[in-house]
Structures are given as C-alpha cells and as structure tokens.
Amino acid sequence: MTEIKAYGAETNTSDLKEMNIERREVLPTDVKIKITYCGVCHSDIHTVKNDWKGSKYPVVPGHEIIGRVISVGNKVTHLKEGDLVGVGCMVDSCRECSACNDNLEQFCENGMVGTYNGKDKHSGGHTFGGYSESIVVDQHFVLTIPENLNEKEVAPLLCAGITTYSPLAHWKVKKGDKVGVIGLGGLGHMGIKFAHALGAHVVMITRSEGKEKDAKKLGADEVLISKDAEEMNKHKGSFDFLLNTIPVKHDLNPYLQLLKRDATMVLVGAIEPLEPMHGGSLIIGRKSIAGSLIGGIKETQEMLDFCGAHNITSDVEMIDIQNINEAYDRVQKSDVKYRFVIDMESLRS
Amino acid sequence: MTEIKAYGAETNTSDLKEMNIERREVLPTDVKIKITYCGVCHSDIHTVKNDWKGSKYPVVPGHEIIGRVISVGNKVTHLKEGDLVGVGCMVDSCRECSACNDNLEQFCENGMVGTYNGKDKHSGGHTFGGYSESIVVDQHFVLTIPENLNEKEVAPLLCAGITTYSPLAHWKVKKGDKVGVIGLGGLGHMGIKFAHALGAHVVMITRSEGKEKDAKKLGADEVLISKDAEEMNKHKGSFDFLLNTIPVKHDLNPYLQLLKRDATMVLVGAIEPLEPMHGGSLIIGRKSIAGSLIGGIKETQEMLDFCGAHNITSDVEMIDIQNINEAYDRVQKSDVKYRFVIDMESLRS
Numbered sequence: 258m259t260e261i262k263a264y265g266a267e268t269n270t271s272d273l274k275e276m277n278i279e280r281r282e283v284l285p286t287d288v289k290i291k292i293t294y295c296g297v298c299h300s301d302i303h304t305v306k307n308d309w310k311g312s313k314y315p316v317v318p319g320h321e322i323i324g325r326v327i328s329v330g331n332k333v334t335h336l337k338e339g340d341l342v343g344v345g346c347m348v349d350s351c352r353e354c355s356a357c358n359d360n361l362e363q364f365c366e367n368g369m370v371g372t373y374n375g376k377d378k379h380s381g382g383h384t385f386g387g388y389s390e391s392i393v394v395d396q397h398f399v400l401t402i403p404e405n406l407n408e409k410e411v412a413p414l415l416c417a418g419i420t421t422y423s424p425l426a427h428w429k430v431k432k433g434d435k436v437g438v439i440g441l442g443g444l445g446h447m448g449i450k451f452a453h454a455l456g457a458h459v460v461m462i463t464r465s466e467g468k469e470k471d472a473k474k475l476g477a478d479e480v481l482i483s484k485d486a487e488e489m490n491k492h493k494g495s496f497d498f499l500l501n502t503i504p505v506k507h508d509l510n511p512y513l514q515l516l517k518r519d520a521t522m523v524l525v526g527a528i529e530p531l532e533p534m535h536g537g538s539l540i541i542g543r544k545s546i547a548g549s550l551i552g553g554i555k556e557t558q559e560m561l562d563f564c565g566a567h568n569i570t571s572d573v574e575m576i577d578i579q580n581i582n583e584a585y586d587r588v589q590k591s592d593v594k595y596r597f598v599i600d601m602e603s604l605r606s
Numbered sequence: 607m608t609e610i611k612a613y614g615a616e617t618n619t620s621d622l623k624e625m626n627i628e629r630r631e632v633l634p635t636d637v638k639i640k641i642t643y644c645g646v647c648h649s650d651i652h653t654v655k656n657d658w659k660g661s662k663y664p665v666v667p668g669h670e671i672i673g674r675v676i677s678v679g680n681k682v683t684h685l686k687e688g689d690l691v692g693v694g695c696m697v698d699s700c701r702e703c704s705a706c707n708d709n710l711e712q713f714c715e716n717g718m719v720g721t722y723n724g725k726d727k728h729s730g731g732h733t734f735g736g737y738s739e740s741i742v743v744d745q746h747f748v749l750t751i752p753e754n755l756n757e758k759e760v761a762p763l764l765c766a767g768i769t770t771y772s773p774l775a776h777w778k779v780k781k782g783d784k785v786g787v788i789g790l791g792g793l794g795h796m797g798i799k800f801a802h803a804l805g806a807h808v809v810m811i812t813r814s815e816g817k818e819k820d821a822k823k824l825g826a827d828e829v830l831i832s833k834d835a836e837e838m839n840k841h842k843g844s845f846d847f848l849l850n851t852i853p854v855k856h857d858l859n860p861y862l863q864l865l866k867r868d869a870t871m872v873l874v875g876a877i878e879p880l881e882p883m884h885g886g887s888l889i890i891g892r893k894s895i896a897g898s899l900i901g902g903i904k905e906t907q908e909m910l911d912f913c914g915a916h917n918i919t920s921d922v923e924m925i926d927i928q929n930i931n932e933a934y935d936r937v938q939k940s941d942v943k944y945r946f947v948i949d950m951e952s953l954r955s
Contacts, residue, residue, distance in 0.1 A: 355867075524888055528884075529885055529886070531885055535878065536877050540877055547894040548892060
C-alpha cells in the first residue's frame with residue numbers, strides 16, 4: 258500500500274483505501290456524486306500539515322471537486338442522475354443568517370461548513386473532502402458545470418476560480434480598467450484570465466523575471482517586475498484595481514503606490530500577518546485595501562456560467578492519487594503550471 | 607522679546623514680530639484676510655520639529671485660520687470686505703488635473719500647496735501660515751463661515767473638522783448606522799459630533815478609562831474601552847463604520863474585528879508605519895481599511911454649512927501667542943480639550 262503523507266501528514270499517514278471514507282445515506286435534499294477529478298489547493302497542504310491549527314485527522318482534503326450525479330434525494334429540484342457537477346469549499350451553512358440571505362454563505366454568521374475538516378452536523382464528526390471516490394452534498398452546495406468545458410480543467414474553478422472572480426465582480430472591474438494581478442500561481446493565473454475576459458488592460462505583477470511569455474499567453478497585456486524600482490515608479494498611481502494573490506507575508510506598501518486615487522487592492526492569498534503598512538500609503542490618495550474569501554454559491558454558479566460563455570478553464574497538470582506526495586512537494590516550491598488535478602479514477606484502480 | 611520655539615524649533619527660534627512675515631500684494635483673484643483666530647494642529651508641531659523632514663525655516667505654522675476680509679482683488683466674485691472667512695490646509699493647487707476637476711484639491715496630481723511650508727509660486731519661496739496678523743489667499747481656497755457660529759470655536763473645523771467630516775460623508779454614514787470613533791483628541795471629538803449629527807449610534811473607542819462623561823457630552827451613545835478584551839468581543843462584527851483617529855503607530859487587528867461584513871475602517875491620523883496587520887482580518891468578512899486626507903474645498907464649504915445648520919463647533923481652549931510653547935508641550939501630552947486656538951489679537955498687542 259502507498260502511504261499518503263497528504264492524508265494526515267506525518268502525524269497520521271494512511272493507505273489509499275481509507276480515502277473512501279463512508280458517506281452518509283442520501284437524504285431528501287442530497288446529491289450523491291461520483292468524483293471524477295479533484296484539484297489540489299495549497300489549503301489542502303496547510304490542513305494536512307495543521308499549519309492553521311485545528312486540523313482533525315484523518316484529513317481527506319480536496320475542495321475542487323468535479324463529478325457526475327449518481328443519485329438524488331426525492332426533494333432535489335435542479336439536478337438529476339448523470340449531470341456534470343462541482344463542489345467547492347463549502348458543503349453547508351445555516352441558510353438563515355444575514356450573510357446566507359445575502360448569498361454569501363462563506364461568511365455565514367453561524368459558521369459555514371468546510372468541504373473537509375468542517376463540523377459535520379450529520380455525522381457529528383468532521384467532513385471529508387474530494388480525494389475520494391464519492392461525496393454526498395446538499396443540493397444547495399452543488400454547482401452545475403457547463404458541458405462545453407473540459408471537465409479536467411474545471412476542477413480548480415471551484416476554489417482558485419471563484420476566489421479571483423469574486424473580487425473582480427464585487428469591485429466591478431470593467432472594460433478598459435487597468436488591473437494588476439500580483440503573483441502568478443494557481444490564483445494569479447485565473448485572475449489574469451478573468452480580468453482579460455472582462456476587457457481590462459491586465460498587468461501581471463511578479464517578483465520573478467522570465468514569466469512574460471506565460472503571462473501573455475494567459476491574457477496579460479504587460480508584465481511588471483516588482484523588484485525593478487524604476488519600472489514600479491513608471492506605473493505609480495495608474496491602477497484602477499489590484500488583485501493580490503501572494504500567499505505569504507509580504508510588504509504591501511510598494512503595491513499601494515501603484516493604485517490610482519480612490520482605488521482598491523484586494524488580498525485573496527495571505528491569511529497571515531503581513532509586513533507593517535504605512536498609514537500614508539492609504540491616506541494619500543484615499544486608497545483602500547480589502548480582503549475577499551472565495552464567493553457565495555450563487556456567485557460561484559455565475560462564475561461557472563461566465564466560464565462556459567467565455568470558454569475559460571484552468572491550466573492543469575494531471576496526476577494520479579499515487580503521486581500526491583510529490584505533487585505537494587512541488588506545490589510548496591510553486592513548481593506547477595498552474596494547478597494539479599487528481600484523476601480520481603486512479604483511486605479505483 | 608519672547609522666543610517662540612514653535613517658530614522654527616531649536617534650530618531657528620525667533621521673536622514674535624517675525625511672525626508678521628510680509629504677504630504678497632493682493633492679485634486680481636486674491637483675498638486679504640485679517641486673522642482673528644488660528645487653531646493649533648499637531649501637524650504644526652511635526653513641521654516645527656521637522657518630524658516629517660523637508661521643513662523650511664522660518665516656519666510660520668497654522669492652517670486653521672479664521673478672520674475677516676480686509677481687501678479683495680478686482681476679479682474676486684463671492685467675497686467682500688468684512689466677510690467672516692476661513693482658510694484650511696491648502697492655499698493653492700493646479701486646478702487642471704483630474705483630482706482638482708473632481709474637487710479633491712488635496713490630491714492634486716501636481717501637488718497641492720500647503721498653507722505653510724508649501725512651495726509658493728508667487729514668492730518662489732515657501733508659504734507662511736496663520737500664526738500671523740494677516741494672509742493673502744486666492745479666493746478659491748477661502749471658505750465662507752456661517753455667521754451664527756462662535757468664531758473662536760470655528761477655527762479647528764478647517765482641519766480637524768474636515769478631516770473627520772469627509773470620510774463620514776464619503777463612506778455615506780447615515781441615520782441608524784453603528785459608528786465607532788477611535789481616539790478622543792482634536793480629531794476624535796469632532797468625529798463624535800459629526801457622526802452624532804448624522805444620526806448614527808456613536809461608540810467612542812478609547813484605551814483610557816474615565817472619558818465616558820466627556821464622550822457622552824460630545825454626543826457618544828456608548829464608550830468602549832479597547833483594552834477590555836471581553837467588551838471588545840461583545841462588539842465584534844457589529845460596526846458599520848470605524849473612524850480611526852489614532853495619530854501614532856498601533857495595532858489595527860483588534861479594531862478590524864469590530865467591523866461588520868463589508869464594512870470599512872478609515873485611517874485619518876496615523877501617517878506613519880503601523881503594526882503588522884493580519885491578512886485574515888480583512889479576508890474574513892470582506893472588510894476594508896482605507897485612508898482619508900482632509901477634504902476638497904467644495905466639501906469643506908459643505909462641512910461648514912452643515913456645521914452652521916447643526917450648530918456644530920469645536921471645543922477649544924483659548925491661548926495667547928505668548929503661550930504657544932506651553933500649548934505645544936500640552937498637545938504632545940494630549941492635555942487639551944480638545945483644541946488650542948490662538949487669539950491673534952495677542953500678536954498685535
């Protein structure tokens with residue numbers, strides 16, 4: 258048996274078979290999905306390694322889930338057997354609070370239920386994610402995937418896609434806006450695609466040289482090397498919007514200088530302490546810095562429909578589940594263009 | 607002669623008479639003002655002490671200026687001899703750029719001209735502020751003061767007033783909103799008055815106990831002691847808007863926790879590096895932190911008219927110019943309720 262470090266890290270390795278953890282019976286509003294593909298998100302690794310504390314083992318990661326409906330409860334309205342569907346970062350929420358009523362289940366005031374490592378009200382234990390053969394999810398949290406899209410490449414839209422689409426939509430990025438996407442990884446490459454599809458003039462902002470060709474292929478109009486003070490100065494005060502996908506601690510000040518008066522930079526990557534910000538970076542020019550977290554279910558469906566209409570998918574590298582440990586090592590070295598997707602058939606073989 | 611440290615700090619003390627620095631002749635669009643009162647702003651001290659670098663000596667501070675028009679140029683349209691007028695932090699700007707066209711001269715792309723220590727295009731030297739007998743200013747930068755207000759108490763509206771009014775107006779604070787005003791000094795006491803007049807439920811947020819009575823007199827409905835973790839927790843996620851007037855380096859995270867989803871905290875005080883912010887403080891709840899700098903001339907006039915209509919002025923302590931050094935010492939110890947105003951008649955005696 259292959260020991261999967263992914264499944265519980267060093268503290269709790271296990272064999273592949275345990276990934277097929279038992280799922281609940283299909284309740285009236287439930288949908289049972291045969292998982293075909295599952296994307297590998299950096300959050301999976303953080304949870305496996307207990308970086309954010311609170312990880313419950315065994316961890317079955319995976320919240321970029323694609324599959325086909327294999328059965329539905331008798332109160333399921335909009336889905337049927339055979340439908341191509343997706344499940345993202347959430348599988349439940351209270352559906353009564355002000356956030357849920359505003360279609361922002363990710364901010365549920367009673368706590369949204371994460372697709373893995375969340376508090377499962379059915380089992381009383383914790384939820385298990387998409388590195389598995391199947392999953393049972395309430396219909397409200399099951400998305401419909403446009404059939405014209407390449408199924409394998411759709412998986413990362415459920416997390417990386419909505420994480421970058423939502424702020425562009427919420428802050429109303431439009432045709433002709435000058436938009437900077439900071440960081441070229443799983444999130445950044447989707448940010449470029451969406452901003453380009455929205456008609457923006459897209460500038461890929463990165464510390465590393467040599468990414469120009471790739472960035473332009475994704476839809477960037479320009480590449481700005483953030484280490485080049487002279488180039489940064491040329492772009493000073495010129496951006497309508499900045500999407501900051503950097504996943505680690507960094508200095509915000511040089512990026513804030515790039516914003517126009519009254520413009521906003523949105524953080525989607527760094528859920529950790531940042532380097533000290535200068536008050537003047539915001540006060541001079543009445544600038545804003547904000548955060549954004551995935552997106553609500555309604556907006557996730559809108560994003561998927563937008564992808565269907567514009568033929569947008571993720572750039573992926575396919576792996577078998579047996580290669581998950583190597584994939585994790587490579588994600589941590591940013592050595593993937595731009596998202597690993599697991600062919601879940603490999604778990605069945 | 608009294609040596610005034612205010613006037614050039616240790617590097618360049620001077621006597622009172624030198625404050626009556628020569629002013630330019632009255633040009634066609636100029637207004638000459640006999641200064642009656644001038645507020646003492648913390649910026650005056652920063653400039654005198656060269657804290658922000660770039661101070662040019664001799665410094666004549668003062669950008670909360672009240673006075674009467676004594677003469678006008680032949681192209682002056684809306685002001686005449688005898689009018690009660692004010693001058694705030696700016697005396698010029700390019701009036702052609704996008705910021706100026708948007709009535710936001712404070713963000714003039716070619717650089718607004720500060721009332722003191724700014725680059726004076728007329729003299730070729732630097733500008734001199736309101737600790738003086740008179741001043742000559744282009745009519746565009748001269749505000750009309752409602753005659754029903756107490757003249758002495760109006761001076762601080764020109765800086766502390768507009769600095770706090772502008773963000774409340776720009777972020778559309780309205781009746782019933784729960785608004786927190788952080789810090790009770792020159793800025794904070796005006797923030798409370800304005801938020802109260804706008805119909806908000808106002809919470810004064812302060813580190814120090816014992817300010818409850820004063821805060822309530824100013825219009826606060828509640829006082830929240832930021833050092834009390836239990837109290838802070840009770841108010842978590844409940845504020846529609848936070849006006850942060852703290853003038854020094856501080857930790858933003860505890861305040862960001864107080865904001866509702868999608869709400870904003872605006873910095874108006876700390877033009878300096880802040881303590882590290884946690885990305886999650888913004889990402890969880892899609893919160894924003896922004897900055898705001900005084901206000902444009904049009905909005906400053908709106909603020910003064912609002913004050914006229916609601917009978918709002920500053921709480922002041924009157925001093926003679928001969929006591930300026932002691933006043934500076936007390937400002938630095940936050941020992942003033944809430945703004946010193948100099949009776950400029952004392953310079954004439």
